[in-house]
Amino acid sequence: MGISTRNHGNGIADVVVDAPPVNALTVRGWFDLADAVRQAGRDPETRVVVLRAEGRGFNAGVDIKEMQATNGFDALVGANRGCYAAFSAVYECEVPVIAAVHGFCLGGGVGLVGNADIVVASEDAYFGLPEVDRGALGAATHLARLVPQHLMRAMVYTCRTVTAAELHAHGSVLEVVPRDQLRDAAFAVAAQIAGKDPYVIRRAKESLNGIDPVDVHRSYRFEQGFTFELNLMGAGDRHRDDFVSEGGAVSDQ
Known part of the structure; x- marks a missing residue:
């Protein structure tokens, strides 16, 4: 359990999150994930990274408990x-990162997926x-890479989800794809990338990243500043206490 990496010998590095019950990561978990992705990208044998998870869902964000x-x-x-480090590691990974998502992808999960290449x-x-x-x-920066602006705003304000x-x-x-085909589908895309010239792929x-219209590092840190304000004003603790008292369960769609 935790964060594991397997190199398949074909240029594909498989980074897997397994943190029961819902893959909500602790502080250490976020930094471990960042380290795993960065190390995979730095390995000269790696041509593409597949980021996926075991269990009920891909990621439920930070461990509020x-x-x-x-x-x-x-x-x-x-x-x-930790979130900043993990999101940055995905974005800055020296090779493309494919996120293979099943079940829920919430909060920090959106940060990871929004910064993935595929x-x-x-x-x-x-x-x-x-x-x-x-x-x-936080992570509206990354959600905006997945949905149009007005839908992104509606999702932030209402906390609604999309399929x-x-x-x-x-x-x-x-x-x-069907859930039992997810890993194979992600690896099929990865194999296409791994078959290309690795030097060219890394430069690609x-x-x-160099032509990206949004500075994901600056914009996410700007968002985080408001989280600190909410905590100084007591709103953060109040809502997190309510979440924990209600059992801290991942909500359905």
């Missing part, structure tokens, strides 16, 4: 820095930002 059980703001600051999803996958209901803000099929219609999910990733 850890945050509420920690005195002071160390866990809050740690989670913010998204493949199962039919049961859904995406959303519950941050407003948790007294926080993989909806994102496929917007062009941000490449393929939607670098060039595409």
Whole structure:
């Protein structure tokens, strides 16, 4: 359990998150994920990274229970820095990153997927930002890479989710497949990339980041500043306490 990496010998690195019950990552978990993705990208044998998860869903964001059980703001600051590190690692990975998403992809999960190069999803996958209901803000930067602006705003304000099929219609999910075919579908796309000239692929990733119209690092840090304001004003703790008291379950669509 935790974060594991397997190199398949064909240029594909498989980074897997397995943090039961819902893949909500602790502070350490976010930094471990960042390290795993960066190390995979730095390996000269790696041509493409597949980022996926085991269990009920892809990712449920930060571990709010850890945050509420920690005195002071160390866990809050740690989670913010850990998410920033993990999202950046995906974006800056020296080779393309394919996110293979099943089940729920919420909060920090959207940050990972929004910064990935390619998204493949199962039919049961859904995406959303519950941050407003948790007294926080963030990852709208990454959601805006998946959906049009007005839908992004509606999703932030209402905390509604969208399905993989909806994102496929917007062009941000490449393929939607039955859940039992997700891994194979992601690896099929990865194999196409791994078959290209690795030097050219690495330069392609670098060039595409260089022409990106949004500075994902600056804009996400700007969002995080408002999360700290919400905490200073007490809204963050109040909503997180409510979430924990209600059992901290991942909501359905």
